[in-house]
Amino acid sequence: MSLSPSDSSTRQVLIVGAGLTGLTTAFRLKCAGIDVGILETADRVGGQIHSFHRDGFIYESGPNTGALSHPEVAELFDALAPACPLVTARPEAKSRWIWKGDRFHALPSSLFAGLTTPLFSLVDKLRLLGEPFRRRGTDPDETVGALTVRRLGRSFLRNAVDPFLSGVYAGDPMRLVTRFALPRLYALEQTYGSFIRGALKKARQPKTERERRATKQVFAAEGGMERLIETLTDRVGRDRIVLEAKHPRLTPPTTPEGLWRIDFDHAGRPATLTAQHVVTTCPAYALPELLPFADVEAVQAIASLTYAPIVQAAVCLDDTAGRDFAAFGGLVPSAETQPVLGILFPSSCFAGRAPQDGAVFSVFMGGVHHPELLDLGDEAVADIIDDVLHRMLRLPAEIKPVRLDIFRHRRAIPQYEASTERRLAAVAALEAAHPGLTLAGNLRDGIGMADRIRQGTAVAQRLVETLV
Ligand SMILES: Cc1cc2nc3c(=O)[nH]c(=O)nc-3n(C[C@H](O)[C@H](O)[C@H](O)COP(=O)(O)OP(=O)(O)OC[C@H]3O[C@@H](n4cnc5c(N)ncnc54)[C@H](O)[C@@H]3O)c2cc1C
Known part of the structure; x- marks a missing residue:
């Protein structure tokens, strides 16, 4: 019928x-x-999902990648096989960059890097030792920002949680309520009394085969989310x-x-x-x-x-002057007053997104802090992209996008x-x-x-x- x-x-x-x-x-x-x-x-x-195939590049106007965080994702791709292959990001995509001062720094992924990174203050690094012993929060409506300051310290809010939430929510950590916006983080503190103790205990817990299908891996559909x-x-x-x-x-x-x-x-x-x-x-x-x-x-x-507005620019380069941008992307803390929320490197995560020697970047702007950027004309956005490529990503001046597509989402991400x-x-x-x-x-x-x-x-x- x-x-x-x-x-x-x-x-x-x-x-x-x-x-x-x-x-x-x-x-x-x-x-x-x-x-x-x-x-x-x-x-x-x-x-919100829309992929484009143009001049040998594949790019998105909406989501570039997702997280394999629930088993239902892998199960859906299984059910659709072989028509829609799931691709997971290359290992180098585990690296995330955070802007501080005049450059991107890698978010630390080891104890040594954590001790030496300029992203967090010495006081907060030392305070981290006390995190397992800090008291459990009692306010169910505590924001992610307040929770981070209470358990980890201001520099962790400024240079890790704030840019992370810009990347995910284009939102404000002082307004997003933890139990709704990051329910797993909320449960970690409520169940185990500490992020560190909770993470260690959870890592030791046996998982069913189904639970093991949920991972931290970054995924996309082969050829684009569409x-x-x-x-x-x-x-x-x-x-x-x-x-x-x-x-x-x-x-x-x-x-x-x-x-x-x-x-x-x-x-x-x-x-x-x-x-x-x-x-x-x-x-x-x-x-x-x-x-x-x-x-x-x-x-x-x-x-x-409320939905946060986002301008997303797909930037296609046919030459990166030998730079490989081996990371998931770079995020910008709101306190850094840069013109963008972040830059993703989809062609570093997945094969086939750009011709040989080229790259695709996805640049995000706006969010709850800068809704006015939605009204920028194409030329003004192109100027920002020029600044991103040459000042922030330090590409040689002669490198210019061979394609620049600008997508404006007035109501993108619910807060x-x-x-x-x-x-x-x-x-x-x-x-x-x-x-x-x-x-x-x-x-x-x-x-x-x-x-x-x-x-x-x-x-x-x-x-x-x-x-x-
Ligand atoms: C710029 C951007 C970047 C993103 N990045 C990521 C990312 O990196 N990773 C990630 O996991 N997620 C990301 N997301 C979120 C992700 O895109 C969404 O979670 C997902 O696509 C939402 O799917 P949905 O079906 O719930 O809503 P939608 O995609 O909004 O679908 C709702 C549908 O309802 C239709 N509709 C609206 N009103 C009516 C009506 N009255 N009658 C009938 N139909 C109606 C709309 O036209 C639309 O087709 C991003 C979103 C945006 C906008």
Whole structure:
């Protein structure tokens, strides 16, 4: 049975949004024999994931790499084999650089490097010896910044945690709440009383075979992240996805065994679909229009989620003057007042991203500290890139990009700040008040691709238990 916007066919599950979350959910449901459809407002699938193949370079406008941090990621790639090979980053990508003063320094990865690095103060290095004995935090809403200062010291916040959070959240450590933004770090302190003791104990704990599939490795799909999207789309079935479904509005069933109705505009005409269950995976700000029936205060508590803006520039070089940039990339602490948040080196992580002797860099700007950079014109961004290449990366002046593509994401990364508890309570209240409705997507359960895959898998599992 095909899903056509012009008929009123009914699906067991209708998913709103064809990004990674929606497609993972749909794929897992389809594998379990559930009749699933997807409604997508854009003219393409993939949401924030978009890869480009130009002039021998492969680059991304959104995520370049993910972390294999949940077993569901490796399991998804297994299920899609051989159509979508998983690639893990070369070993040199373990090296991360942090900007301090007038250059990048490698983030220490050994005890000796930790003692000699200029990134952390002598006082904080000595204080680290006392970390296992420091008292456990008691404020559940403590920010990542406050937690870092309390346990590790200011220089660790300034030169490790702040740039790390710039890289992941484009956010502010003094606003991101640890238990929501970095739940594993929060659990480490709460469970073991110390990061160091917790990390040592966890390393000694036996792991199941499945748990061992979650690692710290950096992954991508061979040929770019969009290959994952394309493969998921093929497996779900393109005829199951309605693109350019404009202004979708949901209406709940009027009887317990009744159907959800979704009205939308398609090719200039009104269209309607029905489903037993609806899963939303669109961003929080899309919900007020999508859920016109719902309690306004609850929807507002979700829709008020802040998204950090990001400008991402893909910089393609055909010559790097012999420099190999053997690292994952370089991050910039916000206190350094540089024009960028960081620079990733995807062609150092993965083979085939640039022609021989060339490189692709992904340069990030903006974030919560500098939303105004979203409004810079292309020339101003090109000037920043020129400065990045020659002053920050110290490439010879004659080296210029052979391609420069600028992508502006006005609402890129959700910020799990103090409002999160209220938002999650509103999600739970709406789901309880409206059986058959699941509110998923990056408004909860994590912002990275691994989190999205894990959430999509979990949502599908719960629905299969209900529907089969
Ligand atoms: C610049 C950038 C860099 C990133 N870097 C990384 C990284 O390095 N590593 C990492 O792990 N993650 C990274 N991420 C995050 C990662 O891209 C996301 O976690 C993931 O792609 C989100 O998938 P999603 O399906 O939840 O949301 P989305 O990709 O946003 O998909 C939601 C979909 O819903 C659609 N939609 C919206 N409104 C409606 C509506 N009313 N009706 C129907 N459809 C609707 C949208 O068009 C979209 O297709 C990055 C994100 C950005 C923007």
